[in-house]
Each structure stands twice: as structure tokens, then as C-alpha cells.
Amino acid sequence: MDIELSPIGTVESPLTDRATAPKQGDEGAPEAELVLRAEVAEGLDGIQPGDNVIVLTWLDRARRDVLRVHPRGDLTRAEQGVFNTRSPDRPNPIGMHVVEVVSIDATRVRVRNLEALDGTPVLDLKPVLRSVEER
Amino acid sequence: MDIELSPIGTVESPLTDRATAPKQGDEGAPEAELVLRAEVAEGLDGIQPGDNVIVLTWLDRARRDVLRVHPRGDLTRAEQGVFNTRSPDRPNPIGMHVVEVVSIDATRVRVRNLEALDGTPVLDLKPVLRSVEER
Numbered sequence: 001m002d003i004e005l006s007p008i009g010t011v012e013s014p015l016t017d018r019a020t021a022p023k024q025g026d027e028g029a030p031e032a033e034l035v036l037r038a039e040v041a042e043g044l045d046g047i048q049p050g051d052n053v054i055v056l057t058w059l060d061r062a063r064r065d066v067l068r069v070h071p072r073g074d075l076t077r078a079e080q081g082v083f084n085t086r087s088p089d090r091p092n093p094i095g096m097h098v099v100e101v102v103s104i105d106a107t108r109v110r111v112r113n114l115e116a117l118d119g120t121p122v123l124d125l126k127p128v129l130r131s132v133e134e135r
Numbered sequence: 136m137d138i139e140l141s142p143i144g145t146v147e148s149p150l151t152d153r154a155t156a157p158k159q160g161d162e163g164a165p166e167a168e169l170v171l172r173a174e175v176a177e178g179l180d181g182i183q184p185g186d187n188v189i190v191l192t193w194l195d196r197a198r199r200d201v202l203r204v205h206p207r208g209d210l211t212r213a214e215q216g217v218f219n220t221r222s223p224d225r226p227n228p229i230g231m232h233v234v235e236v237v238s239i240d241a242t243r244v245r246v247r248n249l250e251a252l253d254g255t256p257v258l259d260l261k262p263v264l265r266s267v268e269e270r
Contacts, residue, residue: 003193003256005138005227026267040226042202045216053218056191056229058138067177081180083188083260091175092140092258094191094229121138123227125218132161 007058007121008043009036009107016118018061023072024086025097025113034109034122041107044125049104052128055097055114058121062093095120098128142193142256143178144171144242151253153196158207159221160232160248169244169257176242179260184239187263190232190249193256197228230255233263 013032015021022028034055036044047053066089068079082090099111109125148167150156157163169190171179182188201224203214217225234246244260 003140003142003258005140007138008226024264024267040202040218043216043218043225045203045214046219047216054231056227056231067175068180079180081178081182083175083178084181084262086261086264090178090259091143092191094259096189096191096231096261123138124225124229126221126231127219129159129221132159 005058005123007123008040009034009122011057011114011116011118011120011122013114013116013118015115018117021117022115025099025115027115029113029115031102031110031112032114032116034111036107036109036122038107044104044109047101047104049101051101053099053101053111054126054128055099055111055122056124057095057097057116058123059088059093059095060121061117062088062090064091064093066090094123140193140258142258143175144169144257146192146249146251146253146255146257148249148251148253150250153252156252157250160234160250162250164248164250166237166245166247167249167251169246171242171244171257173242179239179244182236182239184236186236188234188236188246189261189263190234190246190257191259192230192232192251193258194223194228194230195256196252197223197225199226199228201225229258
């Protein structure tokens, strides 16, 4: 079975090069914008500046034929299965990023702590899950 | 641009009905198994019983044409944009589940706290991110 996804938007970021981008958003990523398609803008309703949001992206510059990697590309560390690492290289290269919303202007969501490269397709946004009592 | 995913495996679970399944894995989900395709088994290398793992699934019984929902299906709560909820109904219905690995037998990974329904395609596994010093 194959599954078809259609991006809900695109990342606009000063980051353009995988080799020099931070490996995680809390390792020095600059502010970036999620530019959503107008057709899905309604889905943002309720999201506020200051919220922590999980962004799922399609890591379109990743390799899909890799099953083992050195963690963080560090050749001194033993190879691991990709499912035990956060490597972008994996059979379905879906990126998962916890970001903080800075501001929202219609379909543009400005965020902190996103290490995705400029032009990366955005697949989904989800709230960080609160405790059982607050859901 | 359309994106094609190919599942890495399938969920085997006693849960078969969305209406009666827990809404989150920590709300009473039974043990379940992730049955991976033999071609990707190598990607599991390094995952151990006791590990917390993030499972991404394809919520194949979700609606993709919904942009606003009542949180948790509770009609007494105001509608929200789907990107501000964990509703399975959303343009790209990718499920995100934090589970605990119970045991691994070749391509079968037994887990706790998975609320996905039996037969749900599995897209990816990732480790829960540790603190910056421990990555």
C-alpha cells in the first residue's frame, strides 16, 4: 500500500545547508516561518503566540535507502539502526520538531527552534500534549 | 507536490473500533505489537526493552477533509482548528504515539500505551529526545 500526502505549507528559514544547520531546534536554530496554504488556514484556529507546537515536516533532502547510521554523523560512535536515532535519513523521512509560536499573521506562523531547511514541506501541526486532566 | 510513503509495518492490537478506543495511549490502551517488514528490520538495531519510542502511524480510518473539530469529540467544548487538537481527522492524518518497548523478537516490537487500531500502518519510529548533553 502506498500513501499520498499533500503538504499543508512550506518552511521559510535562513537555514539552507544541511551540513551546517543545527541537528535539533534547541541547538541554535534561528526564527523561521511556516507558510501554510490558504485552504487549510482555518485549521490554525485557537493556536496562540507562546504555544508549544509539534511540527511534522517532509525532509525532502534526506536519503530513504539508509537503515544504519552513526548517531549525529559522529564516526567515533557505533552505528545504530535509524529507528534508534533522529537522523533525517530513514525510509519515511518525516521530521518532528517542537517549536514555540512567536506570532501568527493569517497563514504565516512565525516560530522559534525550528532546524528544518528553507523550502521544507510542512505536513502537520499538533499541540504538545498536556497532562490527562488538562486535555 | 505529492509525497509517497510506504509503510514500514503494521499495528497488531486488540483495539478495532475508533469509537471505543482510548483517545491517547496513557488512557488505558492495551499492549500491542508493531510488526515491521523484514526489509527494514536492521533499522531497529540498538532499541531495547524499556526504551520510550515515538511511533508515527498513518491513521487510515481518519477523515482528511476536516479543518475544525470539537476537542475530544466533546460537543460542550468550542470548535478548534484541527492543528490545535490531536484529532485523527486532519489533512495528513499522521498519528504520533509515545510508547514503551516491552520486548523485541526480530521484526515484532511489543509495546505499551499504543492507542492505534489493529491494522494501522506504521510509518516511522524515533527515540524520545534526551537532554542536549546526552544526545
